[in-house]
Amino acid sequence: MTPTPFAEPTPRAPRRRRGVLVATAVAVAVAALGACSSEPADPATQPATDGSGHDVGVQLFQWTWDAIAAECTDDLGPAGYAWVLTSPPQEHVLGGQWWTAYQPVSYLLESRLGTREQFAAMVATCHDAGVDVRVDAVVNHMTGQDEPGTGWAGSSYEHYEYPGIWTYDDFHHCGLSTSDDIVSYFDRAQVQTCELVNLADLATETAPVRERLSAYLQDLVSLGVDGLRIDAAKHMAADDIAAILAPLTKGDADDGADLAIMQEVIRGSAEPISPDEYLGNGQVYEFTYGKELKGVIAGSPGLALELGDATARYVPSDDAVVFVENHDTERNGSTLSYQDGTDDALATVLMLAGAYGTPQVYSGYSFTDTDAGPQQLDDGEVVDATCGGDPRPGADLKDGAWVCQHRWPQVAGMVGWRGVVGDAPVVDTWSEGDAVALGRGQRGFVVVNFGDDELRTTLTTSLPDGSYCDVLAGGEDCTKVTVEDGRVDVVVPAGAALAWDVADRV
Template identity: 45%
Template sequence: MRLTLPAALTVTALTCGSLLAAAPATAAPPGNPNHDVIANLFEWNWDSVAEECAGVLGPNGFGGVQVSPPQESASLPQYDHPWWEVYQPVSYELTSRLGDRAEFAAMVAACDAAGVDVYVDAVINHMTGQNDGGTGYGGSTFPDKYTYDGLYSRQDFHSYPEDCPNPAGEVWDYDNQTEVQNCELLGLADLKTGDVSVRDRIAGYLNDLVSMGVDGFRIDAAKHMPAADIGAIADRLPEDVYLFQEVIPGGAVRLAPYQDNGDLLEFTYGHKLKEQFEGDIANLRTFGKRWDLQPSEKSVTFIDNHDTERNGSTLSYKDGDTYTLANVFSLAWGYGSPQVFSGYAFTERDESPPAEDSGHVTDAECASGAWTCFHREQAMLGMVGWHNAAAHLPVRNWWSDGSDVIAFSKGKRGFVTINNSNSPLTRTFATGLPEGSYPDVIGGGEVSVDASGNAKITVPAMDAVAIHR
């Protein structure tokens, strides 16, 4: 679509809309409820996240940042340090391939100073899957996947066939809830989260992070723990800690019980938008709960995450302009609390993020092309301000060509038109905005709105135009 703006420009030029927001967003993370967009900086190290909060996220109106798991994980040079190392904890010490405890604390403080809440990806369902043991990034050693000195031993894990009905010990049948929640996900040692002692240790880890200023948690693999177990752990945390849970739809596990614990990551949202943006976006006029989505007020929505960009179930940065337009729609439509995902470029599914030979992740250098830095795209920075100003308002002035081009306003504060076709379109749109000249926050330039609220706009092919008060 369009090139990334230099950081110096984004800090000063695209924040004015966020100052005008006045009503609560649909979901309820902490902090400013009008600034609920979360930047998901997958596998960014702590120094890079700190710099991004201060220089880009805070100044451009992002309300939160999701960071990758910070606890010590297994170091797996034999697999070339795959991205999933960080999802194999060996302790709750804050020494990881992303940085140490002091760097993590400095990152949290920098984000807090920038007005950006920090949400940690919390791996609490399991430990490692390394049968023969190994060594963690902080130097912790473990003889096997069920023994972690001073933390957990064999009795703290589900066993088979006592707890797990599958004699192989792993989750195979997703229509069997006991198997899903008591067997091992991908061979990872499954913690007995129903035991008081295990809950206490997990809560101790999470409360340590909260004491450092962390505002909330993405609960990894929440589907593989009973909702009541997560609730019991949440009861051990301060009441204002924000939780959103990874509960992928399908099989025997129902989503509704998890809503009592907090919000849910809305997977169907990204799947449906992939279908529409690869087909007919005119259908999006009714996009919402009737599309089998979770309620808006309980949803954290996303176009893609680290799993779905690898399995192809959603759009990803590899889809170019189509991906950008789907994210523009997401930020404008205002369903749930939206995430914008930035990871790193990859060709192989298990590929490591850019790292030293030791596995420690290098700084996120956006100009290198190794990191996607999608949240810095001009369209994203502009639409975060647009979202903060207008997305919470009702849809008005819907228009479509019946296929590839749509337009709508949000109350009298924002207007957007999206052209998902290979040809430009020029027409006069009802914007719903008062008379005046408004900057296009996506492409630059000005849009003149007349006394009737109409504006003649040319929307380039595979592009969008967005204005707001």
């Protein structure tokens, strides 16, 4: 960044990213110094130590188990990520497309992403790095193939016959449309008993189906899995999901109470099924957030400060998992994606800066064909993800290259920033033109410039007076600003963001 009268680079020790452990260490050190002074330090001006900001997850889409294990150790743990979401681990149909992973053949933990043993080793490794593991669980359906076939691990199957697991009577045959597929999303019975694009729909209201699905999920939990993303939850009755989850046990809990549950329930205008009816089971993905974030950034970024406030369009914050994009929405265009470059990174900065919902960062691979799967060997095994030396938005990537959005400096820096601010309230909000700023109590402040021109202004902040380093720079030098009498002069380049927190005072 070019030095300016308001942004002075100052050498500092290399510190690429900071997680919750760094924030805690700083807080302890500051508290020790405060104990030697005449006046104890104000806790509101110190980094959070209760872990309230240590809540960010990352979806490593189609990453192998070995690659996730390495990433937990090398990056996710040190950066301060709280959990990682894996792709479905069960046996699936053969084929190179990404969606083959969402067509189960059996509940063997054998897939093109790795073996059962590799999966278990990954969970243990991530736990050692301080990162929880959550799994994408496909329990609504089996395959969508009309012709018989053989799955990844050698299991034979037909559309409604899965030897030793399911037979014809274990599936819905709704008879509500000529194809048995969902035709109208305004008909609850169709959505929850007809087939989603020909995928054989399990009769989850029946006891045998519930028991077998519970056994599959319990197997995952027995390997140490900390949470589940319930794929296509909208296509099952909320009571069915509750019954499937009820028998699960984790650790000393006898009711699965400490198992994180995230349900995919896409909100549709005037549709009879809403995310709210699933809240008794756990959190839901609030798709409205990502869709509206894309719109306000394209129009008036200042409106992003209001996202999550409208009770008619959003579930309560504690019940929501929010995201800028996921593997479906980056392909259907309903949200931003890596192809939006800087806008995608800055939108993620705003999501992580705000107080609404539990944030999930996305990290996938580049593509031009929306069906294309990840890079694979000749036998179909997925190639281990590699991020290279300097992942950044707008990079020129070949199809299949790993984008590694979770390592972008703006994103990784904000994960550490969020760990410092914890649950401090949103304060000092400001917007003008294409620029937005907000603070989190007396612990942190962020300013984002979506515009094409440099932003120079003076802002009011609740940060304690002093000098601060920008935590989003991603380098070894400190881009410094000074807060005096609660005011700070800022210079933000076009398409950039700056963030400061009380763990990075000079």
